[in-house]
Amino acid sequence: MTITATQPATGLAVEFYDPDGTRYGFPTFPYLTAPGGLATRRQLRAAGLRPAGHDPVAQILWRRGKRVAYLYRLDLAAPKRTATPAQREAIAKALRARRTCRHCGQVKPYYIPRRYGCCLDCHGGAE
Template sequence: MARTRAAFHDPEGDRYGLPTFWWRGAPPGYATRRQLRAAGLRPGGQPIAAQVMWRGVGGDRVAYLYKVDLARPKRTATPAQRAAIDKALLARRTCSTCHTVRWYFIPRSLGECLDCAEGGTP
């Protein structure tokens, strides 16, 4: 086993407090938040089960792992929540000066669309 891998191999958690594995060395049944999300799952309130450590730019890096069998399905937004999100996104694209709906989000620093901010006609 390479020295780098051996430095992060602690499956019992004696050295780091959590079971620790090297990069791509975690056993099946564990996943990061990003991997859970890709599978349509979420941690669901479970504690961190293990961690993956590796040497990165600026020092040692860590990614926390959760047990896949304890993960819950991702929650989906209700129709009312989706409608509220759509309404809020529409408001971000509507100019407060000329009331035109733009294809881009209105910059908050300007408070109006780019045409109105330049002083031109929309």
């Protein structure tokens, strides 16, 4: 699918086509009409990239202007950071603590419900 920055055909949200930013104060495009070289956060994440601290350079508006997606430059995007072994170990400990019952000390295959504070066996399973 190629996305072009040309004037969209009638029937599309033409009111959102403002590539100069005169109407919205920010370059704005209707849904599916953003120029090449720009991507949303979700598209960056799918490509293994992140905005790297850069601000968005344009936006996409749809649903009568109630929905917005900010666009970032692909050439300024950086690779996603990966967790260090110490960070991964800390996350694993935290997730294990969420599965450990305070009463019986067993590690369950599910997260302990916070409203009970104990596993379902200790709670009795009834509210």
